[in-house]
Amino acid sequence: MAISTIRVSEVLAALSLTTDLATGMPFEKGLATCLVATALADEIGLDSADCRVVFHAALLGAVGCTSHATENAAIFGDDIAFETAFKALDFGDAEVFGAQMAQFGSWAGPEKQPKMVADFLRLAPTTGAVAARSVCEVSKALGPRLGLPEGSVTALSEVYERWDGLGIPDHEHGDEISLPARILHVAEQAVQAHGARGRGAAVSELQRRSGGHLDPDLVSAFVKGADTVFGRLDSPDLLAAVVAAEPGLPAVVVPSERDRLCLALAIVVDLKGRFLLGHSAHVAGLSDRAGELSGMSADDRARLRAAALLHDIGRAAVSSSVWDRPGPLGAGDWERVRLHAYWTDRILRRCPGLADLADIASGHHERLDGSGYHRGCRGRDLSAAAKLLAAADVFAALTEDRPYRPAHSPGAAASIIAEEVAGGRLDRDACAAVVEAAGLRPPRRQWxxxxxxxxxxxxxxxxxxxxxxxxxxxLVVSERTVGHHLAHIYDKIGRRTRAGAAVFAMEHGLLPG
Ligand SMILES: [Fe+2]
Ligand SMILES: [Fe+2]
Known part of the structure; x- marks a missing residue:
């Protein structure tokens, strides 16, 4: 089935769904936030261009959420549970904050919980600001690729600021925070409370946060128009409602340009693991070359490339502590890992502009003999593109470092996938094309x-x-030399955080090395 053009908002919606998973929010919470924020922008009379800024900022309010995932997982054990708890905190209300701290860290069990609270309170002033700056850098780096208006990118740098100046990283106060960001703050709290406790409770929660976390004028406007604003959530299909609510002229791309947008989703997800940086683009490059060698048409290659970039977006649903773990996984963790292919499938199938990629992308762990996941389907049910992607994924992963083993050489990886072919798990022709494609990787000289x-x-x-x-x-050099190199690197690439540097490296194909 050929698709003539694709609505960009559908691809952004897929990213929004991915960040719901990465922050432990209910699926489609970002879509609901977008509808509520855009309705509030309408209520206060913003023009179409400003509504467009609010629309994009609210849809992608959590786009930077994976920028500090590996660090959060290392400190708090589970970056997703941490994100969920952190988003609900209210530093400005001592009583509420005390009650929230009494629960904070409960995901780690009663023995470790007190340490979680102590670590959080100790690290929040320093590490919290670094994390918030990482969010800013990632949003700034990905914004242009996603075609976001400048005002949306600014708002995405202010997601953790508060009306009372107690936010991070810049302690912006009152209307120093951009209006779209203040609308986003109100919409996020409204949607969160509405989902958990209903309309009346949501209004009460906004009023409680008014003048502290939230702009009091916006809260008043929200309360006045609450029926209209919440009415936007009555739609039976939130994603279709979001696409229909895009202010101004709808942005579209042709299918062959989808990978420009898809790379941003790939980067957000690859930030989930220290050893995953660049994996999705690596798989996409290998798949594309293997597709060319297999005689695939340009359209089929473009579809395969986009599917390869998105094949692991379901990883967002699994804690970084799992992806970064050097030891063996427990049964529960392994079950969550198997579900990442399911989540990839669910996100892509939900978005009409990406639904044609779902079978290819989510089939990358299926095996010809039915031993794979998440469906356990057999070779006859897998397309040639899905078989190629599965082979490319295995080859790419084998030649990348993992926390539990160093990278295999291309030759060793070729031997391992030959065993998979002999065992009836991977397709012979697909593996031959991937191995040949890997040999064609040109050496890089110009950085x-x-x-x-x-x-x-x-x-x-x-x-x-x-x-x-x-x-x-x-690298067998002195620490001082590393410091000099890093200073030069940060100057040259214009980034200041690990996440910002990682995004630069992925955007320019420097990872995996
Ligand atoms: Fe995977
Ligand atoms: Fe993968």
Missing amino acids: PNDLTDREVDVLRLAARGMSNRKIAGE
């Missing part, structure tokens, strides 16, 4: 932004969050 070979080595390791000392050990 972006005038980076030197050594600086690229340092950047790759820094992107994974390695300390200067560890990088020095890895």
